[in-house]
Amino acid sequence: MKHFKVILFLCLLFFIGCENEELINPEFDYQQKLVIQCQFSVDRNFPGVIVTRTLPLDVEFNINLAEITNATLYLRINGYQIIPLHYFENGVYKPLYDFRPIEGDYYELYGEWNEYSFYALSKVPVKPVVRNVNFNSSGFYSEVDVITSKDEVYAALWAVDQGTYQTANDFYNVSVPSSYTNNNTVSVRSAEYPVEYQSSIYDGRRYISVYSFDRSFDAYFKTKTQNEEINNPYVQGSGSTVWNVKGENVIGMFISYNKSDFIFVN
Amino acid sequence: MMKKRFKLFFLLFALIFQSCLDDNAVPVEDIVLDDTAEILRYLESIGDFPNTELAPALVTATELFNNISQYFILDIRTPQEFSSGHIELAINLTSSNLYEIVDSLYNTHPNKKIVIVSQNGQASSYFACLLRLAGFENVYTLNFGMASWNMFFADEWFGALDSVDQSFTNIEYPKRPFTHLPKLELPPSLKTIQEKTIYTITEIIGKGFINGINYSENISTGIANTHLLICYGEVRLYNEFAIGGKGHPENTVWFKNATLFEFRSVNSLQTLPNDQPILIYSGDGQLSACMVAYLTVLGYNVKTLLFGANQLFYARLNSEPEITKYVFSVQDIMNYPYITGN
Numbered sequence: 247m248k249h250f251k252v253i254l255f256l257c258l259l260f261f262i263g264c265e266n267e268e269l270i271n272p273e274f275d276y277q278q279k280l281v282i283q284c285q286f287s288v289d290r291n292f293p294g295v296i297v298t299r300t301l302p303l304d305v306e307f308n309i310n311l312a313e314i315t316n317a318t319l320y321l322r323i324n325g326y327q328i329i330p331l332h333y334f335e336n337g338v339y340k341p342l343y344d345f346r347p348i349e350g351d352y353y354e355l356y357g358e359w360n361e362y363s364f365y366a367l368s369k370v371p372v373k374p375v376v377r378n379v380n381f382n383s384s385g386f387y388s389e390v391d392v393i394t395s396k397d398e399v400y401a402a403l404w405a406v407d408q409g410t411y412q413t414a415n416d417f418y419n420v421s422v423p424s425s426y427t428n429n430n431t432v433s434v435r436s437a438e439y440p441v442e443y444q445s446s447i448y449d450g451r452r453y454i455s456v457y458s459f460d461r462s463f464d465a466y467f468k469t470k471t472q473n474e475e476i477n478n479p480y481v482q483g484s485g486s487t488v489w490n491v492k493g494e495n496v497i498g499m500f501i502s503y504n505k506s507d508f509i510f511v512n
Numbered sequence: 513m514m515k516k517r518f519k520l521f522f523l524l525f526a527l528i529f530q531s532c533l534d535d536n537a538v539p540v541e542d543i544v545l546d547d548t549a550e551i552l553r554y555l556e557s558i559g560d561f562p563n564t565e566l567a568p569a570l571v572t573a574t575e576l577f578n579n580i581s582q583y584f585i586l587d588i589r590t591p592q593e594f595s596s597g598h599i600e601l602a603i604n605l606t607s608s609n610l611y612e613i614v615d616s617l618y619n620t621h622p623n624k625k626i627v628i629v630s631q632n633g634q635a636s637s638y639f640a641c642l643l644r645l646a647g648f649e650n651v652y653t654l655n656f657g658m659a660s661w662n663m664f665f666a667d668e669w670f671g672a673l674d675s676v677d678q679s680f681t682n683i684e685y686p687k688r689p690f691t692h693l694p695k696l697e698l699p700p701s702l703k704t705i706q707e708k709t710i711y712t713i714t715e716i717i718g719k720g721f722i723n724g725i726n727y728s729e730n731i732s733t734g735i736a737n738t739h740l741l742i743c744y745g746e747v748r749l750y751n752e753f754a755i756g757g758k759g760h761p762e763n764t765v766w767f768k769n770a771t772l773f774e775f776r777s778v779n780s781l782q783t784l785p786n787d788q789p790i791l792i793y794s795g796d797g798q799l800s801a802c803m804v805a806y807l808t809v810l811g812y813n814v815k816t817l818l819f820g821a822n823q824l825f826y827a828r829l830n831s832e833p834e835i836t837k838y839v840f841s842v843q844d845i846m847n848y849p850y851i852t853g854n
Contacts, residue, residue, distance in 0.1 A: 320549060326690040327782045330553035342556045345778040356545065 276302045280314070280362045282491045282498030287505070288349050288370060294340035295319060295331060295355060295500070313337030317359035324352050347502060349373065355491070355500045364493030366500035371398045371458035374506045377431065381452060381512045386444040387418065388454040388511045389435035394423040399464045404436035405453040405508050406443050413455060420459070420467045453508040462490035463501055547708055548693040548811050552777060554705040555809070561644040563773040568637045568802035569644060571627050571652040573660040573846040584617050586610070587629045588636060589658070597664055597850040602629060604854070607720045610639060611646070611713070618648050626651045632668050633657035634801040634818060635721035641802035645809055646713045653798070660844050669840045672819040673826045674728070680758035680825070682751050685765045687783040688740070694786040694811030709809070716808055723804045724818045725791060727761075736761055739791040739815070740784070744800055745769050748835045749793075749821050752828060761824070769794075775803060784812055793817035793824060795838025 283296040297319070298312040305311065319331035319339045331339035347353065347370050355366040375393040382389060392400045401417035418437035423430050436454050438444070443452065465488035491498040561567055576583060576599075585602040587594055594604040605613055610628075617626055626648070630636035633656040640653035658665035702708045725735065741764040743750045750766040751759035760766075767774040774780040784790060790812060794800035797820035804816040821829050822840055829839050 318545065318553070320545065320553070324690060326692055327777075328549045328552060328693060329777050330549070330556050332553075332557055341778050342560055343773075343776055343778045358545070 277495060280359060280364065280493070280496045280498075281312075282355070282357070282364060282366065282496060282500060284355070284498075284500045285503065286347050286353075286370075286501075287503050288347050288373075289505070291344040291346055292321075292341060294334060294338040295357075296337045297339060297357070297359065298337045309336050314359055317357055319355065319357045322354040322356065325354075349504055353500075353502060362493060362496055364491050364496040364498075366491040366498075368460045368462070368490070368500055368502045369397050370502040371395065371460060371504045373504045374400060374456040374458045376456055376506055376509055379454065379509055379511055382435075386438045387436045388439075388452060389433055390454060390456060390509065391431045392421070392434050392456060392458070394430045394432055395458070397461045398458045399423070399461050400432060400434045400456060400458055401463075401467070402434045402436045402454050402456045404439050404443075405455050406439070407451050407453060407508075411453065411455075411508055417457070417467065420464045422461075422464050452511040454511050455508050456506040458504045460490075460502055462499075463503070466490065466499055466501070546693070547696045547698050550705045551696070551709050551712065552693065552810060554709045555645055555806075556777065558645075558647055559649075560776070562641060562802055562806035563776045567641065567644075568798050569640055569652045570637075570655040570798065571625075572655050573844075573848060576627060576654060577846065577848050582625055583652075584621070584624060584626045585629055586613065586626060588639060589629070589631055591854070593631060595852065595854050597658075597662070597852050599629065599658075599661060600849075600851050607639060608718050611643070611717050614643050614648055614651060618650065622650070624650065627654055628652070629654045630657045630721075631665060632659050632797075632819070634724060634797045634816065637798040637801040638721050638723065638805045638816070639717060641805035642713050642717050642809070645806065646710055655798070656796070656840055656844055658850075659840070660846060662847050662850050663842075663845050664850065666845055669819070669822075672726070672823050673840065674823060679762065680752075680760055681762055682757045682759045683762070684751075685763055687765055687767075687780055688785055690782045691786055693782060694813075696811045712809055716805070721801075723808065723815045724797075724801070725815045726818050727793075727823055735791065736763060739789045740765065742767055742784075742790060742792045744775075744792050744794045744803055745821075746834065748832050749795055749838075752825075753832075764793075769799065775806065784814075786812065788813070790814040791817055794820045795829075795835060796820045796822055796840060 279300045281298045281300060284293070286292050297314040297317050299314060301307060301312055313336055315333050317339065321329040321331060323329065329341050332342055334340045349370045349372045351370050353368050353370065357364045372395045376390045377393065378391040380389050388402070388404055390402065400421045401419065403414040403417060405411045405413040414437050418435055421432045421434040423432045434456055439452060442448065443450070469487045489497045489499055491500055580601070585599050587598050587602040587604045588607055588610065591604060598604070614626055628636040628640045628651065633654060636653040636657060640651050643651040654660065656669065659669045696712065698708050698711060702711055741761055743760050743764050743766045746769070751757060767780060772779060784807070792800040792803055792814060797816060797818050800816040800820060804814050807814045817823065821835070821838055829835055
């Protein structure tokens, strides 16, 4: 029984000790954050990295105020190749010369600006290999099986051919393989086609475009709406967006992707 | 009974403890930007001169002769060579005070060009490139050096023209895997990238032009085995297109200059070994001297093959129209007047 009391006491001690004293802060001081943005893929030249800072709520967004012009940025590819990035315009830092990312390569981003430093890692995914294309006529979406590659997740957009391809604005979800290994399969689906493309009367063709991402995209996708402006007064944010750029008071995504061609569904 | 309670509380304890761990604590990678990467970034930020079509900033003897008032002429040959004959108004100096003099001229006459003159154009190309890397955009090198000014100075060039070795091949040797940039050791007192770069360049300039190798003199020492041989230039400097062609010395790796500029950071720069000496040849030795300057600043142990392909395969250089521009011949010698004495 004595043991029982001692353990209870210890539990209480730990529980109290873990309280986060900074949880309630009546003064909502503005905390400037550095914002890093970069999405790159194998089908175009490396687009550069955008470095900006958040502005106080009472300051209207203006790129001239937000952009950072004197940061130090480097890419490191596969642990060796250093590519300096140079300020170009509107917060964009680019390599001096164009180059195209190669699938399977690992890209690290290093950066410094004043007291901020940041780091991110992204593996360039391989082009999705697709099997078993199917149109779900009750849910009005397309789905495919994708053969998995290491450290990748998958998402898909519906598309229709109207002379040029029209696609969904965003993914329905991100499909995560049961293990981040090679040569398994994972089912990937699009969002519902718009009403005008659902009916059997629609005489055009439906397509699907499958994207592969570095696995860090999954956490971002699932949480990306959580930092958006709340328009519904009865809803409140449930947490922070999960970014893959690491650093104190630094947020952002440095993410690579690859995509299939438009795959005919029906 | 007691054991059960004990286990239950242990489980509770573990649960509470785990839930209290701060799951927002993200480990930030150590961001170690070494000096070589910093210098690489700085050199790119001021135009990356060696990796552009401007390199090696050649000025022909004719251009200099016709516009001589537009140039400061800095002759870096020995006082004996200078006194045996030099271009009128040329200033003789040693490499040890080259940087200071160029800096002074650049500041007092920013719009006037500076041409560096050496005996055969390779040392001057080396120093002109170093000075360009230091930010002096008005520095040039006299094409083929004094040898193109007057026949009197052309002995070195004509003495080098030969085909020294016929154990050449057309085998294309692959580039090495990517590796780290060399490590530079710089005084910790240097704070800015510019300071580090200028310090590195002035140190290299102060050592003089010691990065030239004569292939014929060194082939017997096994230089082809100890050094990574690199052809820097167009394909016909690497491969001979005749049947059974023998384009380059064995184990030579080809780096393209035109359009690709493979010493750029986005290309194959870091396939160069950081732990092995490198020997580069180009068409006439002037571009390779410039590239050696650039790579030396980045910490590579690198040398240029003097006279380039003129020394390796002069006959072939003359016979293939695409590469005859690299040939040194009597047509390049202008026989302009020179003066003797100091």
